Amino acid sequence: MQLPLPSPGLGAMWSLLPLLLFLSSSLLAATTVAYDLWYTECASNTNYTRGGAFQANLDALLSSLPAAAAASSGFADNFTGAAPDQAYGLAQCRGDVNASTCLACLDGAARHMAATCPGQKDAMLIYDECLLRHSNASFLGAADASVRFCAWNPQNATQPEEFRTRLGALMGNLTARAAFASPRMFAAGKAAVSPFANVYGMAQCTRDLADDDCNRCLDGVVAFIPNCCDGKQGGRVIARSCSIRFEVYSFYDALGAQEAMSPAAAPVPGGGPTNGSGHSVDGNTGSSSHTVRTALLVAIPVAVALLLLVAVFLFLCRRNRQLHKHVQVASSVHEDEEDMRSSESLLYDLSTLRAATDNFSEENKLGEGGFGPVYKGTLQDGQDIAVKRLSATSQQG
Secondary structure, eight states: OOOOOOOHHHHHHHHTHHHHHHHHHHHHHTTSOOOOEEEEEEOTTOBOOTTSHHHHHHHHHHHHHHHHHHHTTTEEEEEESOTTSOEEEEEEEOTTSOHHHHHHHHHHHHHHHHHHSTTBSSEEEEESSEEEEEESSOOTTOOOOOEEEEEEOSSBOSSHHHHHHHHHHHHHHHHHHHHHTOTTSEEEEEEEEETTEEEEEEEEEOTTSOHHHHHHHHHHHHHTHHHHHTTBSOEEEEESSEEEEEESSOOSOHHHHHHHTSGGGSOOTTSSOOTTOOOOOOHHHHHHHHHHHHHHHHHHHHHHHHHHHHHHHHHHHHHOSOOOOOOOOOOOOOOOHHHHHHHHTTOOOHHHHHHHTTTTOGGGEEEEOSSOEEEEEEOTTSOEEEEEOOOTTOOOO
16 A cells, blocks of 8 residues: 655655754844953952842843843933942943943943852943943042053054154044033944045943043043054043944944934933932832743744744645745845035044134133143034034144
8 A cells, every 4th residue: 555645845844843943942042142342341349149139139230231221312320229239330332322222332331240240249341232230339420531441453553653643633533522512421323444445433431421531531531542552443442431333334324323423312210220310229110020021032033933923834735745945145235425424524624623612712712631722612503512622832733
């Protein structure tokens, strides 16, 4: 007796089962995104007792800060508990990243911190997209410009002298804008080195700082560039309270950066703990929201994977024929005009700057850093700007 052979469509379905399982597992894995960790600091001389009051306060703080920062344009600082077991914390995302990326980065940082610095009262993790810091002593509002980390691109810049000049001017302008003219203390832009090459830069301070403290911190890390990455195509310098980066390619989101530098980017009241909030955190509320968020991150991709499997099964049964796999890959690269506008706005001729600042009058002077005095000004179209006038005696930049 001869057994009937399975239909071609059913056989194709079974042959695709491993692929379908792989796709579903890939969807699950996509919920865990790896972010680049650039700096880790664990103070080994500040241990706390496991299961004690400080750990309870710290757990409540770390469970609440990521969501609070994501809901408040990428920044939150806070403290929990009472002395001597108070826990202070700060969470901040890079100015150009969106809320979902901010939340994912800070959530991962909180989990990684518990594993990387177990039992430490004072710790800090700095990623490409976010930073998270906690301590048993208040550090909020205190500028720390000591360089903790630097890195560089091994490739040398072409036209090194012109590159240094353009980079110095760009980072000086970004420093002034981040400190005095950006609600998120973040600035990004580019400058032309040649008709066919640009240098891109970014500067950011933690938003618990005063404007002048941010300016001094950024002046310090910019001045460190010759010690770290002189003549290189890219580099970054990181301090606890501020950081800078430059590259010969665009490494930030142009639209996100433009929004972050806009006055409309200021935090929305009631969106969560923000700069100087100083309120204690209800640990139960933070833990519950964190649990619900985690459950959603797991449940949604599982449901999508199951729906995908069912859809493929029904399709194969109805068609009852050999399935051909088609993979279409499409990519496009788009340089948004806003990037050009953002960068071009950083370079003006001298007459325009004199008119905007009333010939650099003392009434318009905002402050002074290592590069020279900084003036506020207003362009003819009504746009407010901050202008750093390089000192003739400055050796920086």
